[in-house]
Amino acid sequence: MIEVxxxxxxxxxxxxxxxxxxxxxxxxxxxxxxxxxxGKTTTLRSLAGILRPSAGTLSVGGFDVVRQPLEAxxxxxxxxxxxxxxxxxxxxxxxxxxxxxYDLAGWEDRAGALLADLELSTxxxxxxxxxxxxxxxxxxxxxxxxxxxxxLLLDEPLTGLDPRGIRTLYTALRRQxxxxxxxxVSSHLLAQIEALCTRFLVLREGRLxxxxxxxxxxxxxxxxxxxxxxxxxxxxxxxxxxxxEAS
Amino acid sequence: MNRxxxxxxxxxxxGRTRAMGRRLRTGRGAAGALGVGLFLVAIGxxxxxxWAHPEAAAPPLVAAARVRELGPLVLLALVALNTLxxxxxxxxxxxxxxxxxxxxxxxELVAYNVLVRARLAALSALWMALVxxxxxxxxxxxxxxxxxxxxxxQVASQLCSVAIAWLAERLRPAHRAAVLAxxxxxxxxxxxAPASAAAGGGLRAxxxxxxxxxxxxxxAWPARACxxxxxxxxxxSALAWGVAAVAIVVALVEAIARLDVAYAxxxxxxxxxxxRTRARMRSGGGTLAGGRGSARLxxxxxxxxxxxxxxxxxxxxxxARNLRGxxxxxxxxxVVIASAVLAPALGDADPARRAFTARVGLGVVVLMSIVLxxxxxxxxxxxxxxxxxxxxxxxxxxxxxxxxxxxxxxFTTLLQLAxxxxxxxxxxxxxxxxxxxxxxxLPALSWAAVCIDNAIFLLWPYRxxxxxxxxxxxxxxxxxxxALKIALVGxxxxxxxxxxxxxxxLAGGGALVASAGATACLGLACxxxxxxxxxxxxxxxxxxxxxx
Numbered sequence: 001m002i003e004v005x006x007x008x009x010x011x012x013x014x015x016x017x018x019x020x021x022x023x024x025x026x027x028x029x030x031x032x033x034x035x036x037x038x039g040k041t042t043t044l045r046s047l048a049g050i051l052r053p054s055a056g057t058l059s060v061g062g063f064d065v066v067r068q069p070l071e072a073x074x075x076x077x078x079x080x081x082x083x084x085x086x087x088x089x090x091x092x093x094x095x096x097x098x099x100x101x102y103d104l105a106g107w108e109d110r111a112g113a114l115l116a117d118l119e120l121s122t123x124x125x126x127x128x129x130x131x132x133x134x135x136x137x138x139x140x141x142x143x144x145x146x147x148x149x150x151x152l153l154l155d156e157p158l159t160g161l162d163p164r165g166i167r168t169l170y171t172a173l174r175r176q177x178x179x180x181x182x183x184x185v186s187s188h189l190l191a192q193i194e195a196l197c198t199r200f201l202v203l204r205e206g207r208l209x210x211x212x213x214x215x216x217x218x219x220x221x222x223x224x225x226x227x228x229x230x231x232x233x234x235x236x237x238x239x240x241x242x243x244x245e246a247s
Numbered sequence: 248m249n250r251x252x253x254x255x256x257x258x259x260x261x262g263r264t265r266a267m268g269r270r271l272r273t274g275r276g277a278a279g280a281l282g283v284g285l286f287l288v289a290i291g292x293x294x295x296x297x298w299a300h301p302e303a304a305a306p307p308l309v310a311a312a313r314v315r316e317l318g319p320l321v322l323l324a325l326v327a328l329n330t331l332x333x334x335x336x337x338x339x340x341x342x343x344x345x346x347x348x349x350x351x352x353x354x355e356l357v358a359y360n361v362l363v364r365a366r367l368a369a370l371s372a373l374w375m376a377l378v379x380x381x382x383x384x385x386x387x388x389x390x391x392x393x394x395x396x397x398x399x400x401q402v403a404s405q406l407c408s409v410a411i412a413w414l415a416e417r418l419r420p421a422h423r424a425a426v427l428a429x430x431x432x433x434x435x436x437x438x439x440a441p442a443s444a445a446a447g448g449g450l451r452a453x454x455x456x457x458x459x460x461x462x463x464x465x466x467a468w469p470a471r472a473c474x475x476x477x478x479x480x481x482x483x484s485a486l487a488w489g490v491a492a493v494a495i496v497v498a499l500v501e502a503i504a505r506l507d508v509a510y511a512x513x514x515x516x517x518x519x520x521x522x523r524t525r526a527r528m529r530s531g532g533g534t535l536a537g538g539r540g541s542a543r544l545x546x547x548x549x550x551x552x553x554x555x556x557x558x559x560x561x562x563x564x565x566x567a568r569n570l571r572g573x574x575x576x577x578x579x580x581x582v583v584i585a586s587a588v589l590a591p592a593l594g595d596a597d598p599a600r601r602a603f604t605a606r607v608g609l610g611v612v613v614l615m616s617i618v619l620x621x622x623x624x625x626x627x628x629x630x631x632x633x634x635x636x637x638x639x640x641x642x643x644x645x646x647x648x649x650x651x652x653x654x655x656x657x658f659t660t661l662l663q664l665a666x667x668x669x670x671x672x673x674x675x676x677x678x679x680x681x682x683x684x685x686x687x688x689l690p691a692l693s694w695a696a697v698c699i700d701n702a703i704f705l706l707w708p709y710r711x712x713x714x715x716x717x718x719x720x721x722x723x724x725x726x727x728x729x730a731l732k733i734a735l736v737g738x739x740x741x742x743x744x745x746x747x748x749x750x751x752x753l754a755g756g757g758a759l760v761a762s763a764g765a766t767a768c769l770g771l772a773c774x775x776x777x778x779x780x781x782x783x784x785x786x787x788x789x790x791x792x793x794x795x
Contacts, residue, residue: 012420045515048348052509073350084340086255088262097258101251101349127262140344 001026001075001182002047002151006056009042009206016042017206019056024182026150029173031193032186033230034203035238040186041081043203044153047184048078060151074102076151077144081159083136085128091115092124094143102147114142118168133160141169145176152176152183158192170196194230202237209237249351252359260366279707282727290377318396318474319467320458325400326407333517333524335404336412343518347511354504356511361402361500368397378726388485392477395492399473402499409503412513437462469495544568554642558650559657566625566654577619577662605676609685612666616659616689616696617729617736625654627701627784631708635789648781652697659693684762688743691769692736698776699735703728705783708794743768 002024009017017039024030032040045051047058049069058065061075085094095111098104115121118138123131131139137160144152152173158166173196177183187193200217202210210217210233218228221236270276329335338346338360346356372394376386414423438460442453457463472492479485503510544567549556630637630651637647667686671679709724743765750764751757 049511050343050347050515051512070350070352073348076348078348080344084344086259086262086341086345088259088266089255093258097251097255097345099251100254101249101345101351103250103350143345 001061002184003059004043004047004056005058007043007046007053007058008055009039009046009051010054015054015206017046017203020203020206020208021056022201022208022211024151024184026180026182027177028199029177029183029185029197031197031200032184032203033190033193033200033234037205038203038238039206040203041155042206044078044155044184044186047151047153048076049073050078074147075149076153077147077149079137079140079144079152079154079157081155083140085131085136085139087127087129090125090127091120091131091139094128094139095146098143098146104147107146110148111142111146114145114172117172118142119164134162134165137161138165138169141172145172148176148179148181150181152181154183154185156187157185158187158189166192190231190234191229200230200233202234204238248358249355251349252346252351252355256359256362256366259363282731286727286730287377314474314478316455317458318477319470320454320463322396322400322470322473323463323467326403329400329404330407330411333408333521335401335406335408336514336517337521338514338518340518340522343515347515353510356514357405357500357504360405360514361398361496364401365394365398368394368401371397385480385485388479389477391485391489392473392475392479392492395476395489395496396470396473398496399470399492399499402496402503403469406499406503406506408517409506409508409510409513412510412517413506413508415513416508434462434466469499544570552646552650554640554646555650555653558642558647559653562625562629562651562654563657565629566658602674602676605670605674608666608670608674609677612663612670613685613689613692615663615666616693617732619659619662625658626651626697627780628704631710631793634787634793637784638787638789644781644785645778648701648777648784652694652701652777652780655697655700656690656694659697660690663689663693681758684758687759687762688766688769691766691773692740694773695739695769695776696732696736698773698780699732700728701780702776702783703731705780705787708787708792710794739769739772742772 004020004022007017007020008015016037020039020043032043034040042051046053047060047065049065049072052066060072063071063075065072086097089097092111092115095107095115099107099111112121115124118141120135120138120142123135128136128139137157141154141157144154154173157169161169173183173185185193185197194214199213200210201208202217210220212220214230214233217233217237221233223236271280326335342359346359351359372390375393375397376390379389411423411427414426418426438457441456441460444456458467472488472495476485476488476492479488544564546560546564546567549560549563551557552559627634627637637651640647642650664686667682670677671682746768747761747765751761754760
């Protein structure tokens with residue numbers, strides 16, 4: 001569903017992402033990990049068609065993000081970090097906006113169900129600036145799921161969510177993946193993301209260091225033994241010498 | 248256009264109208280509306296007077312000839328300012344989050360952006376048409392012309408930003424800078440000689456000479472249609488110029504949509520930069536203090552003074568470390584005053600006119616109490632996003648208010664004293680004794696002005712940052728605040744002056760006794776004013792009153 005081949009993004013003289021290659025299939029939930037400045041957000045924004053790649057190709061559902069942006073964008077949804085909402089629109093009106101932007105028909109029942117799933121039904125007529133950070137996050141997720149995207153990109157979606165909110169979000173994402181979506185989640189909350197993702201991509205300074213499931217990655221790190229946590233893997237990979245190139 | 252974009256435009260308008268309605272239902276909102284209403288009634292009264300007695304009326308605020316002469320240059324300057332500030336290609340964070348990843352074409356995004364700008368331009372044009380009286384121009388023509396002129400500024404600056412992004416995609420930064428410098432040279436070079444030849448006539452003469460240069464005239468040609476619409480005297484010419492102006496705006500929009508550039512990325516990058524600057528300006532509380540502070544000046548700590556000392560120290564420290572922005576504002580004001588008032592007078596052989604100009608200069612320095620405090624806000628306005636932290640301090644609110652006000656009052660006074668010293672050094676129009684007598688009440692006057700500014704801000708909170716350089720709503724609000732401040736400070740100064748005269752007559756003293764009386768009177772007024780600010784600070788509800 002998501003194909004990234006030789007993706008490089010430079011801002012002037014600085015290269016944020018260098019020759020990144022990976023793919024995410026249907027039903028997969030992939031964690032995008034890395035310290036600040038590793039290139040996670042740049043990758044997600046480029047996949048969403050906001051930033052133009054300096055080199056390489058990115059495609060969603062077989063459509064090139066640069067050459068066929070509308071087709072690619074119809075198949076993806078991006079939940080940005082610190083979701084910005086329109087302060088003069090209500091919760092329900094955000095869903096109406098999404099439905100109209102994506103030209104959906106018969107979406108009302110699904111929107112109602114999403115609000116119920118994400119525990120927002122009682123806030124349906126509240127203005128966006130009356131919502132807490134966690135609720136804003138959940139509203140963004142509800143809007144992202146409304147058009148049943150084939151590729152779901154989430155940038156730090158767990159920030160601001162309470163434990164129940166995290167559990168609710170997990171359930172929604174797993175359901176979406178089970179329905180055939182490719183999900184990419186970027187997060188610094190390693191303990192949380194470990195339980196959600198089936199595969200991890202570890203970036204450092206714009207390069208892909210490791211790609212695989214937790215046991216696969218751990219097996220490639222001889223310094224770690226036994227049942228290690230994702231946090232231990234993260235520190236070993238991102239703070240150790242740069243010798244773990246993705247295979 | 249995509250249904251979602253149409254929905255968003257409509258709901259945003261409805262939402263903003265509803266929010267305004269909600270504000271009007273509060274006491275403060277109603278008082279604000281009353282103030283605006285009175286302002287409009289006053290303008291309407293002047294208009295009716297002019298219409299009924301054209302022979303007795305004062306000349307219009309803006310002469311028609313000036314619109315033709317300088318209007319295009321002003322619009323070009325606004326385009327340049329808008330482009331340089333990055334606002335030419337600005338989308339709100341929510342728009343970036345929701346629209347850039349959605350399946351929308353570039354045409355749709357550009358059209359949406361222009362329509363959002365058109366809404367703001369319509370409001371600003373309404374203000375302009377109400378406030379500025381342009382010669383014999385018809386009101387509807389002024390409204391339509393101002394609207395299209397502001398829209399032209401927005402669209403032209405967006406095209407310039409997109410063109411710069413196009414260059415950035417193709418040239419290295421050094422080459423790009425060279426190309427832009429060359430373009431600037433080609434535009435301003437031919438205008439330099441006539442402008443410098445006209446320097447003796449002041450700023451206006453220089454601007455007129457610049458506007459007459461062939462390159463600037465050609466560049467400003469598309470703006471001329473909007474200005475001719477403003478001045479149209481009959482329906483036929485209004486229609487003709489209106490159609491021409493609309494066609495020019497549409498052509499510019501089409502050029503933006505067709506230029507081969509990564510539009511979303513360019514808009515995202517510029518909007519992000521604007522948001523960062525806005526964040527600094529919002530916390531800096533000033534239009535020109537939004538630059539990134541670089542100086543790391545140190546200031547010795549103040550005594551605690553019941554908690555006011557540390558707050559005043561922090562404001563002074565921030566002021567010192569943002570001195571570049573503040574000083575640039577003062578330099579701009581200084582250049583304008585020097586070239587418009589002082590430069591023509593210095594060459595004047597008539598001593599009476601030289602003395603008059605010196606008195607004007609003195610008045611300007613005294614008025615800095617009102618004007619300067621409006622523009623740099625190292626007080627509560629700077630801390631609009633930190634009000635919760637201020638409220639949580641274990642310090643009495645009077646001490647918080649005093650600490651917050653001290654830096655602005657102190658800095659204004661120091662600048663005024665510097666102005667007095669400059670006047671004493673450059674003119675012989677004043678006796679040293681008279682200058683000292685006038686300088687003594689200045690700290691109290693500045694403190695009172697800062698108190699009034701902050702009381703108005705705390706009671707009717709607002710952001711001291713415009714949406715963009717052509718945001719006339721912001722300017723209108725500033726004018727209201729300024730009018731209120733002038734009225735209140737004027738009343739205080741009148742009271743202090745009367746007290747000073749009375750004291751001087753009773754005690755039989757001279758200027759210094761009168762000065763002491765005025766200072767005592769103003770100082771006494773500062774006590775309830777400071778209390779008013781502390782009361783307004785107590786009433787400030789962070790959950791409700793922090794402006795968006």
